[in-house]
Amino acid sequence: MGKMFEFMDARSVARSIVVSLGWHEIATSDRLWAPKRAELWKGKAHIPRMSKVRGLSKLAAYSLSIMDGKRTRIMKEDLCSHVWEFRFKKTAPEYWRNLDPSWKGTGPPMRRYFHPDGSQTADPNDKVWGGHECTFSIITSYIGEGQIRNHYVRINRWPPMTVSRREDWSWEMANHLYCYNSVPDAEKEGGTGPLFPVW
Structure with missing residues (x-):
């Protein structure tokens, strides 16, 4: 059997x-x-x-x-567990796209890092980052019986980013100017994301 x-x-x-x-x-x-x-x-x-x-x-x-x-609600643990690739979209101003090495083909996508204290950082010598102070927030609003009405991530006062999940369980956050994609890390010791179920 x-x-x-x-x-x-x-x-x-x-x-x-x-x-x-x-x-x-x-x-x-x-x-x-x-x-x-x-x-x-x-x-x-x-x-x-x-x-x-x-x-x-x-x-x-x-x-x-x-x-x-199947979870599409992103938590702080998800943001902080991953390294994120940051890219501008075609709709972003040309000046910003020219600062993005992945647009010019001169290098890999820029990377961003979320931290438990609510801050966000980038790699050294990142021309877009510029060393400015940056914070993030996760906004979730509900309608009756725990059903989610709105769910998005916001960096400083930039436009909110909608959150989506791919079939390979990676995350994407995007607005009309730029997008963030979580870098695959399936071999990460201990796994990623929240320890307790969040659905």
């Missing part, structure tokens, strides 16, 4: 857990779920911190990863 479960997809195995006590024991084993979890994580940009908690079963890690991968 264990061999049979190995060839089944994760959803089918999860459904079989409730068939009987005997099926439950086999269908929830770490031996069965370890390769399924590895397959799920393959090609993903970020692995959620909550799924790497010591002592967590492989089935629980798989389930938490699936749920977190």
